[in-house]
Amino acid sequence: MSISVLVADDERLILSMVSAMLQRDGRFEIATASNGQEAIDACEASPPELLLLNGMMPGLDGFAVCQMLKSSPRTSGITIIMMSALTQKSFVEKGLAAGADHYLPKPFTRPTLIGAIDALLPQLSLLAK
Amino acid sequence: MEPTRQAILDSIASNISISVDSHLVFVNRAFVALHGLDAATQAIGARSDAFVLGSDKYLLKVLVVAQQQDETLELNQEFRIVRPDGSVRCVESTSTLTTYNGAPATLTSMTDITVRKAEQLELAREADDRALRVTELNALVKIATILSGPGSTRENSRQVLEVLIEFIGADRAVLRHPDGHGALLTYAAAGQTLMQAHPPAFSTEISDLGVSGQAFTLGRSIVENNHKPGGRTHRVISDRGMRASVGLPIFGGEKTIAVLQVGSKQSGFFTDPMVSLLDAxxxxxxxxxxxxxxxxxxxxxxxxxxxxxxxxxxxxHELRTPMTMMMGFTELLLDGEPDAELRKSWYEAIHSQTKRLTGIIDQMLDASNIQAGVIAVDSSPVSLDTIVDRIVDRYSAESPTHRFVIEPRQDLPQVMGDSDRLDQVLVNLIDNAVKFSPEGGNILVSLEHDRSEGTVVVAVTDEGIGMSPADQMRLFEPFERGDRAETDCIAGPGLGLYVARSLVELMGGYIRVRSEDSGGTTFSIGIPVAKSPAESERVYVD
Known part of the structure; x- marks a missing residue:
């Protein structure tokens, strides 16, 4: 059983990097979005089980996207990991307050990313059922 | 007078004199002593008011007139007498009518009250002093109220000056502070001043300010109680009409931070107690x-x-973003065995992010130097079109995903600037355009000569999502969070545009941004045209 994941980041290279990390794990079905609005559109069209969401993006930023998805019944079940280079405590708190299930500071290694996802697996499989 | 009577009168301590027809006919020994005379003969025959202080003679006249009207009247009077050596004594006299050798005469007895008077005067002065001290206290209490009040420092200072003028009865007061370049600026003023005629920051050289300048330079109070017309201070327009001035240094901590000048139209106005009140x-x-x-x-x-x-x-944030990719791709390369194509693209990614990181560090150094005011730009004739073409060629090769559209242009004059720095600014603008345009988007680059401004303008337009006016406003600020109402998040222009703005401004140019909400943003820079010799000549001939 594969887990559907959407990766949203305005940096093209981050999208390929995170995708490559997930692909190597083999459990994921990966889609990408290159800005906040694209992420919202993709989630509304077909909610993934997991969203890896960048914090700072031009236009609609990750914090706003997170809040919007968590407050809409159709998308509130998506597990969201925010990954951001904004690492100050205030931003971590802001991400969690926006409804993120985990806040992953950049830079991160593949084991850290996969570990964070594994920690959220019970929640993910619950949704899958 | 019979000898026995004479002996009796001489023996008593009171001063006794008898006058007939307003002339002294008898004085006793005590009278001679009080008046500082050598012998009674010096007094006999003199007018009865001969020894009275000039300005007190009328007191005696009043007495005489009163006694002529009522012969039983016994009148007491205080007046002053002058001795031959010029010293003055205060006396209290009692006069009664009598006869002398059958003629109507006046018998006057006098007591020396000089010591008592001096004591009274001293008491009166102490009372005055107390009154002044109460005034001082009132003034200081009122000032303390103003100082703890809510007004601005400047307004509070002005109110203090007003209280000061009112309490001591001066005509004007001015508080000045140094501008750090050898002049004193008017900070606040009250009373008859020329503040309305002059802007509030009316500045005068320290040396031209008379008592203010001296007080400031010497660090002690200067009193000039008698300005001579046409004198030094009168050269200063703001002191016109003042005949006495005090300048007081105002200390903040250990330093003289201001100077207070108080003026009066009255010569000799400033007394010592007043100066100490002003000091307080x-x-x-x-x-x-x-x-x-x-x-x-x-x-x-x-x-x-x-x-x-x-x-x-x-x-x-700026440093962590490229580091994320450098770390991530390195790890992917180390841990697995990707195919050749993937491996190449990951190496390229690491390389590009290393370059990006270097650029960010350079920008931070630039921003830090700009903040410290130690960045320098060259100023020589530069062809902007050459720089633009070179950058566009490079980007066209590096970013085949975007299409550069170069607008046709006429012959452009050279600009005055720093070729390396202009390259840096334009790379920044084109880099942003590439970053914010969707793949396959057009990036429009135009160059034109703005004759009215005397600049060459380069404009770079992308097909990105555009920016809100609030975002545009804070784009060029170095570390500002700006308006966080919408997303409550730092917008990420980084330092590039701040550095770019600072650099073009150092070259006498400008940077502007125009963005449509519907999408598309145009950044333009205008750099002043370099005057060619031919051009200068033509302007001269015209």
């Missing part, structure tokens, strides 16, 4: 100004701290 008021003003200064530097420091926090947040 000056100290209060010093506290007020010093506190205001401390408060300002504290606020400045706090805002610098906030800016520094913002800077660290942005700097950290």
């Amino acid at each position: 008021i000056g100290k209060s003003l010093g506290v007020l100004l010093h506190n205001a200064h401390l408060r300002e530097s504290l606020e400045h420091e706090r805002s610098m701290h906030e800016r520094k926090d913002d800077f660290i947040a942005i700097a950290s």
Whole structure:
């Protein structure tokens, strides 16, 4: 059983990097979005089980996207990991307050990313059922 | 007079004199002593008021007239007498009518009350002093109320000056502070001043300010109680009409931070007690100004701290983003065995992010140098079109995903600037355009000569999502968070545009941004045209 994941980041290279990390794990079905609005559109069209969401993006930023998805019944079940280079405590708190299930500071290694996802697996499989 | 009577009168301590027809006919020994005479003969025959102080003679006249009307009247009077050596004594006299050798005469007995009078005067002066001290206290209490009031420092200072003028009865008061370049600026003024005719920051050289300048330079109070018309101080327009002035240094901490000048139209106006009252008021003003200064530097420091926090947040973000990719791709290369094509693209990614990181570090150094005011730009004739073409060629090769559209242009004059720095600014603009345009988007680059401004303008337009006016406003600020109402998040222009703006402004140019909500943003820079010799000549001939 594969887990559907959407990766949203305005940096093209981050999208390929995170995708490559997930692909190597083999459990994921990966889609990408290159800005906040694209992420919202993709989630509304077909909610993934997991969203890896960048914090700072031009236009609609990750914090706003997170809040919007968590407050809409159709998308509130998506597990969201925010990954951001904004690492100050205030931003971590802001991400969690926006409804993120985990806040992953950049830079991160593949084991850290996969570990964070594994920690959220019970929640993910619950949704899958 | 019979000898026995004479002996009796001489033996008593009171001063006794008898006058007939307003002339002394008898004085006793005590009278001679009181009046500082050698012998009674010096007094006999003289007018009865001969020894009375000139300005007190009328007192005796009043007495005589009164007694002529009522012969039983016994009148007491105090007046002053002058001795031959010029010393003055106060006396109290009692006069009664009598006869002398059958003629109507006046018998006057006098007591020396000089010591008593001096004591009374001393008491009166002490009472005056007490009254002045009460006045002083009132003034100081009123000033303390103003100082603890809510007004601005400048307004509070002005009110203090008004109280001061009112309490001592002076005509004007001016508080000046140094501008740090050898002049004193008017900070606040009250009374008859020329403040309305002059802007509030009316500045005068320290050396031209008379008592103010001296007080400021010497650090002590200067009193000039008698300005001569046409004298030094009268050269200063603001002192016109003042005949007496005091200049007092105002200390804040250990330093002279201001100077207070008080003027009066009355010569000799300023007494010592008044100067000490002014001194006390000056100290209060010093506290007020010093506190205001401390408060300002504290606020400045706090805002610098906030800016520094913002800077660290942005700097950290800027550095972590390329590092994320450098770390991530290195790890992917080390851990697995990707195919050749993938491996190549990952190496390229690491390489590009390393370059990006280097660029960010350079930008931070530039921004830091700009903040410290130690960045220098060259100023020589530069062809902007050559620089633009070179950058566009490079980007066309590096970013085949975007299409560069170069607008046709006429012959352009050279600009005056720093070729390397202009390259840096334009790379920044084109880099942003590439970053914010969707793949396959057009990036429009135009160059034109704006004759009215005397600049060459380069405009770079992308097909990105556009920017809100609020975002546009804070784009060029170094560490500002700006308006966070919408997303409550740092927008990420980084330092590039701040550095770009600073550099073009150092070259006498400008940078502007125009963005449509519907999408598309245009950044343009205008750099002043270099005057060619031919052009200068043509302007001259015209």
